[in-house]
Amino acid sequence: MRRLPAGGWVDRSAPLRFTFGGRQYQGLRGDTLASALLCNGLGDAFRSPVLGRPRGVMTAGPEEPCALVEVSAPRFDLIAPATMVPLVDGLAAAAVAGVGRLPGPGVEAPGAQHRHAHVETLVVGGGVAGLGAARRAAMRGDRVLLVDERSWLGGTARSFEVVEGLPAWAWVDATAAELRAAADVTLLPDSTALGVYDAGYVVVHERSRPVERVWHVRARRVVLATGAHERPIAFAGNDRPGVMLSAAVLTYLDRFGVLPGERAVVFTTGDAGYLAARALRQAGSPVVAVVDVRLQADAQRRARADGLQVIAGAVVAGTEGAGRVSAAVVAGADGARTRLEADLIAVSGGWNPVTQLHRAIGGGLRYATDRSCFVPDGGPDWISVVGAAAGEVPPTEPCWYVPADDLSEHFVDLQRDQTVADVAAALGTGLRSVEHVKRLTHIGTAVDQGRASGALAAEVVNQLLGAGPGAQGPTNARPPWSPVAYHVLAGPFRGALFDAVRRTPIHPAHVERGAVFEHVGQWMRPWYFPRDGESMWDAVLRECAAVRTGVGMIDASTLGKIEVVGADAPVFLDRMYSGAMSRLEVGQIRYGLMLGLDGMVFDDGVAMRLGSDRYLVTTTTGGAARVLARFEEWHQTEWPGLRAHCTSVTEQWATIAVAGPSAREVLRSAGTDVDVSRAAFPFMTWRDGRIAGVPARLARVSFSGELAFEVHVAGWHGRHVWEALLEAGQPFGITPYGTGAMEVLRAEKGFIIVGQDTDGTVTPDDLGMSWIVNMRKGDFVGRRSLRRADLLRRDRRHLVGLLPVERDELLPEGAQLVAAEHARASPPVPMLGHVTSSYRSAVLGGPFALALLSSGRERFGSVVYARTGAGTAEEAIAATVTAPVFYDPEGARRDG
Amino acid sequence: MLLVPCPWCGPRDEVEFSYGGQAGIAYPADPEALDDAAWADFLFMRDNPKGPFAERWNHVYGCRRWFDVVRDTATNDLMEA
Numbered sequence: 001m002r003r004l005p006a007g008g009w010v011d012r013s014a015p016l017r018f019t020f021g022g023r024q025y026q027g028l029r030g031d032t033l034a035s036a037l038l039c040n041g042l043g044d045a046f047r048s049p050v051l052g053r054p055r056g057v058m059t060a061g062p063e064e065p066c067a068l069v070e071v072s073a074p075r076f077d078l079i080a081p082a083t084m085v086p087l088v089d090g091l092a093a094a095a096v097a098g099v100g101r102l103p104g105p106g107v108e109a110p111g112a113q114h115r116h117a118h119v120e121t122l123v124v125g126g127g128v129a130g131l132g133a134a135r136r137a138a139m140r141g142d143r144v145l146l147v148d149e150r151s152w153l154g155g156t157a158r159s160f161e162v163v164e165g166l167p168a169w170a171w172v173d174a175t176a177a178e179l180r181a182a183a184d185v186t187l188l189p190d191s192t193a194l195g196v197y198d199a200g201y202v203v204v205h206e207r208s209r210p211v212e213r214v215w216h217v218r219a220r221r222v223v224l225a226t227g228a229h230e231r232p233i234a235f236a237g238n239d240r241p242g243v244m245l246s247a248a249v250l251t252y253l254d255r256f257g258v259l260p261g262e263r264a265v266v267f268t269t270g271d272a273g274y275l276a277a278r279a280l281r282q283a284g285s286p287v288v289a290v291v292d293v294r295l296q297a298d299a300q301r302r303a304r305a306d307g308l309q310v311i312a313g314a315v316v317a318g319t320e321g322a323g324r325v326s327a328a329v330v331a332g333a334d335g336a337r338t339r340l341e342a343d344l345i346a347v348s349g350g351w352n353p354v355t356q357l358h359r360a361i362g363g364g365l366r367y368a369t370d371r372s373c374f375v376p377d378g379g380p381d382w383i384s385v386v387g388a389a390a391g392e393v394p395p396t397e398p399c400w401y402v403p404a405d406d407l408s409e410h411f412v413d414l415q416r417d418q419t420v421a422d423v424a425a426a427l428g429t430g431l432r433s434v435e436h437v438k439r440l441t442h443i444g445t446a447v448d449q450g451r452a453s454g455a456l457a458a459e460v461v462n463q464l465l466g467a468g469p470g471a472q473g474p475t476n477a478r479p480p481w482s483p484v485a486y487h488v489l490a491g492p493f494r495g496a497l498f499d500a501v502r503r504t505p506i507h508p509a510h511v512e513r514g515a516v517f518e519h520v521g522q523w524m525r526p527w528y529f530p531r532d533g534e535s536m537w538d539a540v541l542r543e544c545a546a547v548r549t550g551v552g553m554i555d556a557s558t559l560g561k562i563e564v565v566g567a568d569a570p571v572f573l574d575r576m577y578s579g580a581m582s583r584l585e586v587g588q589i590r591y592g593l594m595l596g597l598d599g600m601v602f603d604d605g606v607a608m609r610l611g612s613d614r615y616l617v618t619t620t621t622g623g624a625a626r627v628l629a630r631f632e633e634w635h636q637t638e639w640p641g642l643r644a645h646c647t648s649v650t651e652q653w654a655t656i657a658v659a660g661p662s663a664r665e666v667l668r669s670a671g672t673d674v675d676v677s678r679a680a681f682p683f684m685t686w687r688d689g690r691i692a693g694v695p696a697r698l699a700r701v702s703f704s705g706e707l708a709f710e711v712h713v714a715g716w717h718g719r720h721v722w723e724a725l726l727e728a729g730q731p732f733g734i735t736p737y738g739t740g741a742m743e744v745l746r747a748e749k750g751f752i753i754v755g756q757d758t759d760g761t762v763t764p765d766d767l768g769m770s771w772i773v774n775m776r777k778g779d780f781v782g783r784r785s786l787r788r789a790d791l792l793r794r795d796r797r798h799l800v801g802l803l804p805v806e807r808d809e810l811l812p813e814g815a816q817l818v819a820a821e822h823a824r825a826s827p828p829v830p831m832l833g834h835v836t837s838s839y840r841s842a843v844l845g846g847p848f849a850l851a852l853l854s855s856g857r858e859r860f861g862s863v864v865y866a867r868t869g870a871g872t873a874e875e876a877i878a879a880t881v882t883a884p885v886f887y888d889p890e891g892a893r894r895d896g
Numbered sequence: 897m898l899l900v901p902c903p904w905c906g907p908r909d910e911v912e913f914s915y916g917g918q919a920g921i922a923y924p925a926d927p928e929a930l931d932d933a934a935w936a937d938f939l940f941m942r943d944n945p946k947g948p949f950a951e952r953w954n955h956v957y958g959c960r961r962w963f964d965v966v967r968d969t970a971t972n973d974l975m976e977a
Binding site: 197198199200201218362380597598629632633636637638779783784785787788789 | 897898899909910914916922923926927928930932935936939952954956960961962971972974
């Protein structure tokens with residue numbers, strides 16, 4: 001293993017320094033890490049992941065199963081084949097045995113950029129076939145993008161080949177120059193097409209830039225010029241360092257000027273091996289013999305005429321060596337065994353066209369008997385496959401594994417350390433399908449995803465089962481074609497950019513006040529406003545007490561708001577809600593449920609009638625988008641003739657709820673021209689006017705059971721009005737409260753939160769809310785389903801209240817409820833329901849909960865058990881079933 | 897990723913759309929006139945062919961319009977309905 005004095009595409013005047021396993025070495029510009037390792041005598045520095053056997057560089061491409069490295073500089077890479085890592089000055093890498101290792105905490109994953117591109121033609125693969133296809137497309141005037149996972153163009157073109165009358169490398173240079181000069185042609189080396197998806201969508205991972213890039217490409221045509229990978233042959237000790245594919249031997253000689261061995265045996269099933277034999281000899285390395293499985297071939301005669309020793313009809317049956325190969329054991333046609341000293345065995349078992357991208361988008365495979373391989377067949381009409389990928393590979397005699405009594409060192413998948421014996425054992429269990437064998441043996445599931453082993457494994461299965469070659473093809477292929485780190489796919493969309501965060505216009509005031517926030521959908525809402533030293537529950541209970549005994553205020557701007565406008569708005573809302581919104585007078589407000597077609601509660605909210613043709617409806621904070629979408633769906637697809645328009649106005653309004661017995665005084669003190677007296681401003685009505693000097697709409701709705709006003713003002717006045725109300729409320733001890741207190745207050749009244757106390761299986765009757773469903777007004781969405789037999793069952797789960805028997809125990813939300821006789825029983829036990837909401841309460845003197853409970857309304861007064869652990873008796877909490885309204889059931893407090 | 901032909905905006909990436917299931921299932925004129933079996937058939941039963949399938953899409957991150965397309969479920973080829 002050494003650098004030759006001349007030859008290859010490396011720059012001998014440009015030495016590069018790199019470290020491997022912590023030690024300094026030198027390579028050349030143009031090297032890959034693998035070629036640099038080889039000429040530093042480090043080609044054998046690897047270990048197999050399971051058995052710990054010595055392994056060496058076996059290939060020169062992405063199919064490499066052994067030479068896996070972790071790269072720590074210049075840019076971290078968890079695991080990569082050394083054959084695909086371009087050498088750069090300062091590169092630092094180390095061998096890994098098949099399993100990568102995440103960097104420790106504090107190591108920031110490098111960022112990645114994402115960009116989009118639209119082209120007429122995308123070419124995957126920059127070899128001779130791909131460059132030719134790109135040139136044809138460019139001449140047509142297409143926008144062209146050509147990507148290649150290697151750092152050079154030309155693929156496996158050899159210096160001694162001739163393309164269109166030119167030496168291959170000269171042709172590659174000339175064609176690449178022509179393409180670079182063309183308008184609208186982009187050539188991207190070091191860029192892997194990870195997957196080809198519907199309608200010409202291709203995801204490309206570009207690695208050559210300081211910051212990696214993901215390209216989202218939409219192409220009218222995709223040309224797959226992905227080439228072919230040479231196939232290994234399974235023989236005893238075929239994993240020993242020094243066993244290398246013949247095409248890789250050629251690449252190291254021809255492209256990198258590296259001699260991968262001093263004394264070679266070539267083992268071939270076709271003419272390909274002779275190319276390596278001649279190149280080795282030309283480089284000054286003796287070739288002991290070409291072992292050719294064919295009994296006769298023209299290539300054999302020509303090679304003999306050139307003075308090469310050919311052993312026809314023979315196989316390499318085994319290897320010897322302490323670590324690296326020192327000899328090949330050749331079995332002749334007559335069975336006689338010969339030991340040939342060699343430190344390199346160049347293997348050519350035929351070719352596998354690289355069809356994975358094609359298969360993953362629906363392309364098929366067809367077995368080509370003359371070439372002993374699967375070639376692409378069919379597939380979408382916007383994909384064409386060209387060159388070696390299309391099956392333009394040399395004829396090959398089939399030879400998958402070398403028969404022997406002991407097959408336990410005939411390696412099939414070197415990354416999983418799986419042998420022909422392991423495949424045989426899998427078949428011995430009765431498996432027949434290659435897919436099943438893959439799942440039992442894990443062949444093809446390692447970092448290389450079976451590139452080197454997949455086709456071989458399938459044919460080993462065929463041969464062991466006595467089926468002909470090609471009876472079963474390789475296992476299915478799925479993207480990504482090459483492993484890609486999640487941080488690359490995530491790109492910039494992480495941390496603060498992972499999802500949008502919505503803040504109310506009043507948000508800065510909450511921050512200044514030291515609020516603790518919670519995320520509700522995309523919204524950030526104050527959860528509670530702790531004073532010095534207060535725990536969460538201390539703060540929440542203080543905020544609740546303020547609302548029940550004095551006055552509190554909450555930023556309710558996140559409430560979804562939709563304006564429904566048009567002459568048919570009343571009819572439309574009658575069909576969307578359980579209540580008769582058309583019967584509202586202007587100035588009135590009505591609460592309603594929105595049901596799914598299946599009769600289940602979908603959302604809830606109030607409708608305010610603003611005019612004869614105009615409503616403002618509110619939705620839950622998290623439900624605004626889906627309610628608007630539901631309105632649009634029904635309006636557009638079922639009743640396009642209804643004159644109604646729906647517009648989201650959530651962010652146009654800031655909403656502050658002022659709740660508590662002193663709410664009226666606070667509004668008056670803040671300065672309003674609306675008469676907020678009990679007589680002039682009844683419950684469930686709204687009034688327009690001014691507050692704190694700005695226009696406002698006041699609404700008398702209550703989610704706490706206390707006297708309450710919602711103050712709606714234009715978003716940009718939100719902060720001003722918040723501060724004004726806070727100041728006006730000082731004499732009354734006004735207390736800002738968050739979602740924590742809001743939830744306790746509403747639950748004490750038995751008011752549901754859709755999505756917390758309901759889960760898409762809950763009907764209005766289950767909630768005890770049949771009173772809100774107007775069955776006399778005509779049809780509305782979900783109405784017919786309410787009569788379905790399943791929705792009339794008496795054992796449906798009803799919303800109930802729970803009071804823990806031990807009055808200081810808090811039931812965990814989500815806990816399953818069981819009957820007393822199952823409180824101590826080992827699971828599985830019948831589950832009667834579950835806890836949906838659970839809080840502490842000052843006015844109730846202890847914790848309480850809401851729950852959905854089978855036949856719950858028939859169980860009032862009985863005791864159920866909340867199972868809170870794995871099944872031990874101590875982990876069940878007893879609770880008494882009650883009606884779900886705990887506080888002020890007669891509603892005496894809502895008018896203050 | 898599909899390229900969905902929005903009749904208003906032109907072809908756009910699939911991620912801009914939400915899927916609405918089988919097209920052409922009209923809401924019954926008088927749901928109350930249907931017995932439980934007929935209502936359940938409307939509510940729950942949908943075709944699942946291999947081949948051309950008329951289905952609904954909503955350009956939810958675009959013009960927000962609903963429209964129908966025909967998709968070949970075997971090839972994912974989309975055609976305007």
